[in-house]
Amino acid sequence: MFVARWSLSRAASVSGSVSGSFCRIPVRTCSGKRFNVPLSAEFVARVSGIPTMARLPHQDTADGLDAAFIGVPIDTGTSNRPGARFGPRQIRTESALLRAYNSGTRAAPYESLRVADIGDVNVNVYDLKDTCKRIRESYRKILATGCIPLTMGGDHTIAYPILQAVAERHVPVGLIHVDAHADTSDVVLGEKIGHGTPFRRCVEEGLLDCKRVVQIGLRGTGYSPDSFEWSRAQGFRVVQAEECWFKSLAPLMAEVRAQMGSGPVYLSFDIDALDPGFAPGTGTPEIAGLTPIQGVEIIRGCRGLSMVGCDLVEVSPPYDTTGNTALTGANLLFEMLCILPNIKYY
Structure with missing residues (x-):
């Protein structure tokens, strides 16, 4: 336990402030460690x-x-509208509106964990397989420090190499996947790696505990009468968007928490899970999706789980004319930070 006090002082480099400005810096009174x-x-x-x-x-x-925001700026695995490589940069810009406390849950993440932005993975925009290797190696180093990664995508391909690294430390991993699409295709245009295939690859490699996988918000047209048959056959719980219409998702998340149990859990949130009326800036929009309120309910419903990583993917700024998609993504990432283990709540 620790007691946080607020001091008003000239900001040191640890606070990231401009020289000569003032900011409040919480201090652990028992150790003197600054957050x-x-x-x-x-x-x-x-x-x-x-x-x-x-x-x-x-x-x-x-x-x-304890936790870090990291960008993975790729859209090399995108099948439709490009632009997600610019997602991390725009999310950062819009995140200037965020404040230190969560008024809804009274979470105080910056009094609880030491957090920073550690920049972007140095991706190869010409070679998707090499990019996956670079992502996997980068996340191995991050996870080796005990830090929980909060990732800004980038297209959904990135979930595959991230989970490869996560599973090396926490195999098998439970997965809460929020998306319009199942992303379990086998081969697309002759390729096995792309933003429509990551979770098929994860299952093949034994990275996921299939009895602890839930997919929420799936919808849209498909290439067969049941686009989600493969997911169900693996033991995934599939919650189609139609099951979410006009409802609070708090009861659903109570069931999901019970399903996940005490094991490690990864949260992967594709912004296209939200209806394009709320989040148009994405590559493969589908009508009749979740609301931002439901998105927040899903994330807040993860509180108490053993979270080992989260991502927010598929923000495409060229199609985000108002910046609201990136702003929504930034807020969802903040909500993810607020449900990590050991967060202080007032």
Whole structure:
């Protein structure tokens, strides 16, 4: 246990502030260890400074962190509208609106965990297989420090190499997959790796505990009468969007928590799970999707689970003319931070 106190002081480099500005820095009174605290718009204008996720400090590695935001800027695996490679950058820009506390849940993540933005994976935009290798190696290093990664995509291909790295430490992993699409295709245009195939590859490699996999929000037209037959055959729980219409998803998430139990869980959230009326800036939109409220209910419903990583993928800024899709993504990522283990709630 620790007691946090607020001190008003000139911001040191750990706070990521502009020299000469002021910010509140919480301190562990029992150890003197400072937490990273986002710049506050009370003291530094949102339009100032270098954009990092939630205006957190940037550092090069995950060393010393409990959780880290990291970008994976690729759309090489995209099958329709490109642009997701610019997703992490735009999410960071829109995240300047975020503040330090969750008013809905009273979570205080920056009084609980040491968090920073550790930049982007150095991807190869010409070679998807090489990019997957780079992602896997980067996440091995992140996870080796004990840090929980919170990922900004990028297209959904990235979930495959991330889960390869996660499963090396936490095999097998439970999965909460929020999406319009099952992403369990085998081969698309002759290729086995792309944003429509990651979870088929994960099952083939034994990365997932199939009895602890739930897919929420699936919908749209398909290539067969039952596009989700393969998922059900593996033991996944499939919750189609039609089952979510006009409902709170809190009761569903109570069932999901029971299904996940005490084992490790990864959350993968494709922004196209939301109806394109709310989140048009994505590559493969499908009508009649989830609402942002339901998206928040799903994430908050993960509180208490043994979360080992999360991602928010498929934000495509070229189709996001107002920035609202990226802003929604930034808020969902903040909600993910707020449900990690050991978060303090007032």
